[in-house]
Amino acid sequence: MNNYLLSSIKPFYVMEILEKAQELEKKGRKITHLEIGEPTNKVHEMIRSYAKSSINSGNDKYSSSLGLTSLRKKIAKKYRNDFGVNISENEIIITTGSSAALILALRALIKTGDPVVLVEPYYPCYPQLIKILGGKVRIFKTFVEDGYQIDTIKLKKFINEKDKALIINSPSNPTGVSQNKDVMSFLSNLNINIISDEIYQGLNYIQSPDTILKYKNDSIVINGFSKFYSMTGWRLGYLVLPKRLIRGIQKLQQNMYICAPVVSQYAAIGALSINNNDIAKMINSYKRKRDFMVSNLNDMGIDLGYNPDSAFYAFADMSKFSDDSLTLSMDILDKVGLGVAPGIDFGPSFKKYIRLSYSSSLKNIQVGLDKMREYIKEYT
Ligand SMILES: Cc1ncc(COP(=O)(O)O)c(C=O)c1O
Numbered sequence: 470m471n472n473y474l475l476s477s478i479k480p481f482y483v484m485e486i487l488e489k490a491q492e493l494e495k496k497g498r499k500i501t502h503l504e505i506g507e508p509t510n511k512v513h514e515m516i517r518s519y520a521k522s523s524i525n526s527g528n529d530k531y532s533s534s535l536g537l538t539s540l541r542k543k544i545a546k547k548y549r550n551d552f553g554v555n556i557s558e559n560e561i562i563i564t565t566g567s568s569a570a571l572i573l574a575l576r577a578l579i580k581t582g583d584p585v586v587l588v589e590p591y592y593p594c595y596p597q598l599i600k601i602l603g604g605k606v607r608i609f610k611t612f613v614e615d616g617y618q619i620d621t622i623k624l625k626k627f628i629n630e631k632d633k634a635l636i637i638n639s640p641s642n643p644t645g646v647s648q649n650k651d652v653m654s655f656l657s658n659l660n661i662n663i664i665s666d667e668i669y670q671g672l673n674y675i676q677s678p679d680t681i682l683k684y685k686n687d688s689i690v691i692n693g694f695s696k697f698y699s700m701t702g703w704r705l706g707y708l709v710l711p712k713r714l715i716r717g718i719q720k721l722q723q724n725m726y727i728c729a730p731v732v733s734q735y736a737a738i739g740a741l742s743i744n745n746n747d748i749a750k751m752i753n754s755y756k757r758k759r760d761f762m763v764s765n766l767n768d769m770g771i772d773l774g775y776n777p778d779s780a781f782y783a784f785a786d787m788s789k790f791s792d793d794s795l796t797l798s799m800d801i802l803d804k805v806g807l808g809v810a811p812g813i814d815f816g817p818s819f820k821k822y823i824r825l826s827y828s829s830s831l832k833n834i835q836v837g838l839d840k841m842r843e844y845i846k847e848y849t
Pocket residue numbers: 506565566567568569592638642666668693694695701704705706
């Protein structure tokens with residue numbers, strides 16, 4: 470069983486690009502990274518000061534398995550203030566990154582052989598986690614021609630009574646698209662557990678941020694601090710759950726993780742206390758980077774064919790340059806020292822795509838896009 474499981478798990482191809490990039494860096498090559506979906510800016514002073522004071526005052530022991538009440542109250546308040554959604558701290562469990570939130574939610578919902586519906590293109594870990602937990606993946610496709618919006622009529626026909634859950638991710642990794650309000654509202658008619666991964670929530674440059682809880686209040690929400698607050702290494706996420714799942718998932722958490730990292734939980738209280746001006750500056754800066762990336766890609770003949778309105782990704786069809794974007798990504802790295810993520814990570818229909826991230830500095834993005842321009846001119 471174990472060997473079978475290990476051999477069925479796919480590599481995270483972007484990590485293979487990153488590892489090759491690191492080897493080249495060790496040999497002295499200067500590599501520009503646009504492959505990783507990780508904000509490179511330093512975390513806000515408020516986050517650091519809450520973390521320091523938790524360490525200095527010895528608040529660094531296990532918390533309740535549910536997480537600190539003060540943090541859960543702050544999260545509930547955020548959902549009330551930002552979305553008018555009435556949840557209490559008793560519906561929230563703090564987790565070790567949103568990765569653990571995903572594992573806990575899936576573990577609670579599926580047993581061996583249960584199908585879970587994924588919307589392609591998808592976050593690469595989803596199918597692997599479903600497999601690890603014994604479930605089966607069913608892929609529902611979205612298309613660039615539809616701006617990667619879910620075709621709700623087709624989705625309704627696609628889902629059947631055997632499916633145990635549908636995972637949606639809006640804003641999306643890898644497209645940087647948010648589902649529109651019609652789609653979100655349609656999802657409330659579906660008779661299925663919805664797991665809504667909202668980790669990029671708030672990084673919205675055109676429409677206002679959204680949550681599934683506005684439309685279907687018995688959904689399972691995955692969220693976290695890695696992306697919006699640049700806290701990738703602090704490993705902090707959370708679940709907002711229907712009351713019927715709280716006790717069961719609390720027991721899973723007690724046995725699997727005990728509790729989420731406590732210093733990070735205090736730091737997250739700091740994150741939720743950052744003033745609105747600083748948040749607005751950050752959003753504006755991402756918006757500028759997005760505009761810069763999209764217009765530069767257009768200039769070099771890469772038309773995305775859709776509008777990436779959120780998160781920090783652009784997903785580009787590279788079929789006019791190559792049929793296999795994994796080989797293409799390796800070649801781009803080799804020839805011009807630029808890391809990009811191969812589309813195969815995000816689903817079998819996207820083998821000819823690459824994902825570019827604008828989560829780093831404008832300067833880094835500029836250098837990366839210059840390298841891409843050079844690659845297209847010299848090597849295609
Ligand atoms: C869609 C999505 N969900 C979850 C995660 C995992 O994030 P975390 O750092 O909170 O575990 C990522 C990270 O890239 C992501 O893109």
